[in-house]
Amino acid sequence: MNVKIIADSACDLPYSFLKEKNILFLPLMIHLDENDYEDFVTIEPKQVYDAMRNGKVPKTSQANPLKIKELFTKLAEENVPSIYIAFSSQLSGTYQTAMMIRNEVLEQYPDFQLTIIDSKCASLGLGLIVKKAIELAEQNIPYSQLVDMISTYCAHMEHIFTVDDLEFLARGGRLSKTSAFVGGLLNIKPLLHVEDGKLIPIEKIRGRKKVYKRMLELMEERGEDLQNQIIGISHGDDEQAALELKALIEEHFGCKHFFITEIGGAIGAHAGPGTLALFFLNKQMEQ
Template sequence: MSINIVADSGCDLPYSFLQKHYISFLPLIVHLNGTDYEDFVTIDPKQVYEAMRKGEIVKTSQANALKMKELFTELAKDGRPAIYIAFSSQLSGTYQTAMMVREEVLEQYPDFSLTIIDSKCASLGLGLVVAKASELAQQGMPYEQLCDTIASYCQHMEHIFTVDDLEFLARGGRISKASALVGGLLNIKPLLHVEDGKLVPLEKLRGRKKVYKRMLELMAERGDDLQKQVIGISHGDDEEAALELKRQIEETFGCTRFFISPIGGAIGAHAGPGTLALFFLNQHIEA
């Protein structure tokens, strides 16, 4: 590619996919049992979920600033322009760190073109954007046009998801502990989405069947040209639920292109096992 695409593990794309498509990678950090692991690289999502089911505490932190500087420096030496599509700044400090590291690298390599985009997306919502950016870069889309197109994809990416246990979101400060307690006592299955990069509760439902039904309704209300899209589904070690949602989407909308993957350790540590997430565009984008 004439343009380097950079992603972090907040995109929940399999490491093998990133390698196959020559996407540079910045892993977020997963802390488990006193050891730091690189998300998707030195720890598998399944290990994280197994630990959480045992009651072990899993913590996370942003991508390592030193490794980030090493990567940006390598890209600067390579000479090709680069675009880093970052995990939402509302959910991680990685974007802010990247902006500071960028300035340091540009002092040494002032002619290097490096655009850092705050995607305000998460999981496969970000992953679909990264995959599209890689595809367009391989097709030779000019740099400025590619930056604008990526920004548009980020702006119009819908995130609809549910979690099995609100306690995990509460531990990470993503929702209030009071909300988590009420949800757990009543066996409520919450639906959430992302607004301006933040997790926002939509509504509360009882039972997985009602959750599926409401996800499809929201998809119908918000989606645009769904049959032409790649639909993203990510899951917290619950592939069966992801495949069932896929089946219902196929039957309801006639969609034929899907990207299904596990939620990585960095996001899974906050969302928990049993999370199910759906991603699609709310506006058709010509690219």
Template sequence: MANVKLITDSGCDLPYEFLVEHDIEFIPLKVELEGKEYDDVTKISAKAVYDAMRNGKSPKTSQASPTKVKEVFTKLAEAKQTGIYIAFSSELSGTYQTACMIREQVLEEYPDFDLTIIDTKAASLGHGLIVYHAVRLAQTGATKDKIVQETKFYSEHMEHLFTVDDLEYLRRGGRVSRASAFVGGLLNIKPLLNVEEGKLIPIEKIRGKKKVLTRILELMEIRGVDLQNQLIGISHGDDEETALLMKEMIEERFGCKHFYMNIVGSVIGAHSGPGTLAIFFLNEKTNSEIDIAQ
């Protein structure tokens, strides 16, 4: 991966070990908990955030530090490295916009700096699978143009389906009203949401956990293509048991063999809460010679 340096941020929910192993530059977003601010992933774990939320705490999040973004970009510019920054949805964080602004600043000092910034309009492992595919391409020696083209394709065709265990957390983030959260809690209502053009969009409300999992399968069948040969992403809000159940249901229904599973990170989890479950897959196949499922 020496020809093209990949950069991403903590919105991707890939394990930090994966990013280190593949020499990906990492930009952490910020998490504030009990009056202290932390760099996501490197200074605070998702598990710690979920435990705090279960104990009634309300973490807050903010975009990546402009200083950190400039540090990463300047290092690449000084090394004359070509870079691709695969960024968390601009509709969910200001990090993408900040990165674009700082890129212009760095270009003033290093006019030959070659950096493309891609707004994935994706989140969690939807974002993560896009980064994963870019890594695979880079490992084969693909050109920057090829990686950018494929990354944009994945960004445009990545489906997100997710549900939360407790509407109260979405209420705190302004996603649902207090009344909806209260009634939903009483009736065991589980909202089913997706991401469109980078924004969280409610699809429907379903009563009961089992029914919402079944509905996710129905929507996967409607929206997905060649699911059996895809790498399916599953992320969870510190609820591996439900994630594994969902994996079994997907395997049984579609014959899928390739999965990438990880915990929903602090930045997204602070708003969706413990018990969140999210599924990610493509709604159109790329013509790439790289098979993401391998």
């Protein structure tokens, strides 16, 4: 592979997978109990969820600019063509910071090929794109074509998810207070999606079974050739819910290819325990 793929921890791919595939990694930061942690590296997602269940409010921040500069400079010195697929610019400042640092590095190394893609995706929606980017890069596709293909995948990735409490998203600024429209009514589950990189509420539904049913309906409305895709499911420390949703998708659509993972601490600190998210393409991509 003659192109390096860079991801940040908002992709929610397991850290072991990132290392196995030699994906260069920029962890977002988590502040908890007066300590700073690197997402997935020095703090596990469950630690974040357990803290939230105990009433603590973890804070997050973008990837460390010094680490971004260090990574980009190293790649530039080695003159390795690279592509950084970044967490949505609507949800984090990491993309803007990376662009600024890229420009600084290019002043010193003008021949360095580094493209930063604003994925406008999050969690395993971003993760599936990173996973596909590695597969494409291994095919030695020309650099400009590879960038175009990854950007196209980003544009067609659907995110449908539910959270136990929208207050977590509103508190962290990932959702406007006016959009956090669900009150404290018992067993009301908000359903949201990502539109142009932003979190947008769709509707509110009473009860988990009805949430599952509506997620399948939206999947049927928006998806294309679902049986031949990898379907992504991520969860906020609720693997049982992820497996229940997987079984329903298998039964309803005949899908056989799944990637299930836990939502990392950086996104989980805003979405909260019990979050369940579904990812798929709304258009079949050419390989």
